[in-house]
Amino acid sequence: xxxxQRLKELIQEKTVESTxxxxxxxxxxxSTRQTAFQKTETLLYNYPKFENVxxxxxxxxxxxxxxxxxxxxxxxxxxxxxxxxxxxxEYEKSMNAIQKIKASIVQIEGYISQIDAALNIIKxxxxxxxxxxxxxxxxxxxxxxxxFEVDVKTIxxxxxxxxxxxxxxxxxxxxxxxxxx
Numbered sequence: 001x002x003x004x005q006r007l008k009e010l011i012q013e014k015t016v017e018s019t020x021x022x023x024x025x026x027x028x029x030x031s032t033r034q035t036a037f038q039k040t041e042t043l044l045y046n047y048p049k050f051e052n053v054x055x056x057x058x059x060x061x062x063x064x065x066x067x068x069x070x071x072x073x074x075x076x077x078x079x080x081x082x083x084x085x086x087x088x089x090e091y092e093k094s095m096n097a098i099q100k101i102k103a104s105i106v107q108i109e110g111y112i113s114q115i116d117a118a119l120n121i122i123k124x125x126x127x128x129x130x131x132x133x134x135x136x137x138x139x140x141x142x143x144x145x146x147x148f149e150v151d152v153k154t155i156x157x158x159x160x161x162x163x164x165x166x167x168x169x170x171x172x173x174x175x176x177x178x179x180x181x
Contacts, residue, residue, distance in 0.1 A: 036171035036178060040163050043115060043170065044135035050112050057101050057108075064101075069093045118169040127158040131166075134159060 034042065068090055122128055133139045133147065145152045168175050 036167040036174040037163060039174075040167040040170055041135070043111070044131065044163070044166070047112070047115055048136045050108055054105060054108055054112075057105050061098050061101050064094050064097055069097055114170060118166045121169060122162055122165055125162060127155075127162060130155060130159055131162055 119131065122131070127148065130144050130148070133144050134141075139147075141152050141155050145155045148155065
């Protein structure tokens with residue numbers, strides 16, 4: 001590649017990069033990354049499912065403790081040099097699998113704990129109940145508005161206000177980055 005061709009490529013790269021940055025700065029490009037608000041809503045929608053996941057992981061541990069790791073194929077048998085089936089490896093595999101599951105459980109419990117702490121901060125808000133109604137029970141905005149005897153727009157406004165309070169607690173670093181970025 002000659003110098004002239006390389007120079008053209010560099011100019012094109014810089015042009016594309018500066019155009020991209022300018023469009024981003026003017027908010028004309030939509031980011032594919034979720035905002036802190038969107039992440040908070042995703043966590044809230046999935047919060048009830050976390051308990052089910054924990055239950056299934058505990059059942060999985062119980063199954064492994066009782067039956068060991070599921071046998072892969074009956075046609076494949078692992079033999080040691082003395083032509084006996086190597087059973088010690090099966091125990092290690094089971095223990096490793098259980099450790100991985102337990103680590104996952106600790107992580108999920110951490111998420112639940114963080115969400116609970118954030119929800120605890122807003123629990124005294126007069127519109128707190130709309131959070132479980134919308135995100136945990138899947139009720140519509142209209143049903144929630146009827147429950148509170150207010151307009152749907154009022155529900156939207158309070159939902160956004162509460163989610164914004166939760167997002168600061170759950171994703172404080174990202175909130176600052178969004179504000180400054």
